[in-house]
Amino acid sequence: MNTFVNDFKSVWNRPNNIVPRLIIINVAIFVLSALVYLVCKYTGNIGFYQQYIFRNYALPPDIVDFLFHPWTLVTYFFSHSINDFLHIIFNMLLLYWFGDLLGQMIGERKVLALYVLGGLAGGLIYLLSYNLIPPLVAAKGGVSGLVGASASVYAIIIALATLSPDYKVPLLLFGPVKLKYIAIVPVAFSLFGIAGPNAGGNIAHLGGALIGFVYIRSMQKGNDIGRPILSTLDFLAGLFSKKPRLKVTKNKKYTNATATDSNGMPDQKIIDAILDKISESGYEKLSKEEKELLFKASQKKH
Numbered sequence: 001m002n003t004f005v006n007d008f009k010s011v012w013n014r015p016n017n018i019v020p021r022l023i024i025i026n027v028a029i030f031v032l033s034a035l036v037y038l039v040c041k042y043t044g045n046i047g048f049y050q051q052y053i054f055r056n057y058a059l060p061p062d063i064v065d066f067l068f069h070p071w072t073l074v075t076y077f078f079s080h081s082i083n084d085f086l087h088i089i090f091n092m093l094l095l096y097w098f099g100d101l102l103g104q105m106i107g108e109r110k111v112l113a114l115y116v117l118g119g120l121a122g123g124l125i126y127l128l129s130y131n132l133i134p135p136l137v138a139a140k141g142g143v144s145g146l147v148g149a150s151a152s153v154y155a156i157i158i159a160l161a162t163l164s165p166d167y168k169v170p171l172l173l174f175g176p177v178k179l180k181y182i183a184i185v186p187v188a189f190s191l192f193g194i195a196g197p198n199a200g201g202n203i204a205h206l207g208g209a210l211i212g213f214v215y216i217r218s219m220q221k222g223n224d225i226g227r228p229i230l231s232t233l234d235f236l237a238g239l240f241s242k243k244p245r246l247k248v249t250k251n252k253k254y255t256n257a258t259a260t261d262s263n264g265m266p267d268q269k270i271i272d273a274i275l276d277k278i279s280e281s282g283y284e285k286l287s288k289e290e291k292e293l294l295f296k297a298s299q300k301k302h
Contacts, residue, residue: 016275018108019099022115023092026078026149033057033084038042058145061130061200073147077119081146091149094157102160103170106219112233113226114159114215115152118208122151125207128202136199146200154190158183158212272278 012021033053040049057074060066064159065072079090103111114241123146124291130140160167168176187209193202218225 007203016103016108016114019096019103020111022099023095025079026088026092026095026184029057029078030080030082030088033079040054045067054145058127058147060145061126061136061140061143063127063131064068066127073120073123074116076146077115080149081147087148088148091153094153095149097169098153098157102156102163104158105163109230110219110224110226110302111156113224113229114155115149116213116229117211117226118152118155119149121155121205122204124147126204127183129203130200139199143200148201148205151204154205154208157186157214157216158209159216160212162216164214238269249261 004141012024036053037046037049039044040053057072057075057079059072060069068069079292080091099111099115102114128145130136131142145182161179165178165180167179169179169182171177171182187206190202190205190209195201270293274286274293277290278284
């Protein structure tokens with residue numbers, strides 16, 4: 001048991017690890033809610049699960065109900081239906097593939113901000129739709145609530161396609177396909193899906209896709225609309241951790257005397273700080289000295 005815990009801590013705490021952490025959180029919540037559901041079902045307390053568990057993590061379609069459960073605007077995009085195993089499988093696979101690739105281009109912390117923004121945008125559009133569009137207003141009484149990370153995942157996919165539309169991704173049976181063509185498929189499915197039984201979910205998907213496009217376009221203009229999200233998350237993290245963080249400052253110069261050990265190899269603390277900087281700002285923001293130190297450290301492993 002201790003070995004498992006230590007291995008888990010090692011995976012969780014390694015640098016440049018935002019996407020795997022998001023996947024771990026989603027899977028852990030899914031497993032926990034599934035276990036609680038099974039206990040409630042086989043003890044004859046399924047009503048307890050629906051009333052006190054599901055209603056406290058699913059985003060309700062009714063605005064009044066939402067006002068009594070405002071936290072569901074966040075919890076819903078970390079949760080998935082326990083009756084739809086394929087939903088979480090596909091979402092986590094897409095998050096892993098596209099989130100990792102986007103993180104390499106813009107930095108993983110920006111992927112985290114986009115994941116949250118996509119979920120918030122999808123949830124807000126879902127709420128507005130069920131309270132302003134007459135056919136959906138009439139149908140919301142039969143809707144249990146919104147769950148799933150799809151809006152967040154759509155935001156990441158569309159952001160990646162907006163940033164690098166001609167980047168080719170190898171697909172089974174199809175070969176290399178440009179990202180702009182890959183992005184069309186989920187958007188088209190969601191657009192046509194609005195006419196189906198999961199209208200609210202598909203509207204949320206499109207809300208996430210829209211914020212993915214807006215995020216990259218604003219970033220290309222020099223604006224980072226995800227900064228308030230990261231500042232809020234950093235503040236919340238600071239409430240639970242007093243551990244000082246080693247930072248790599250933008251203009252800091254490293255020399256062999258200050259950044260290497262007695263064997264002439266880069267100091268591990270400096271390398272960890274450089275990796276943190278890549279996670280926050282991307283590889284292109286590294287100075288020449290930082291890139292040289294990172295290259296030298298990679299040679300050490302071989």
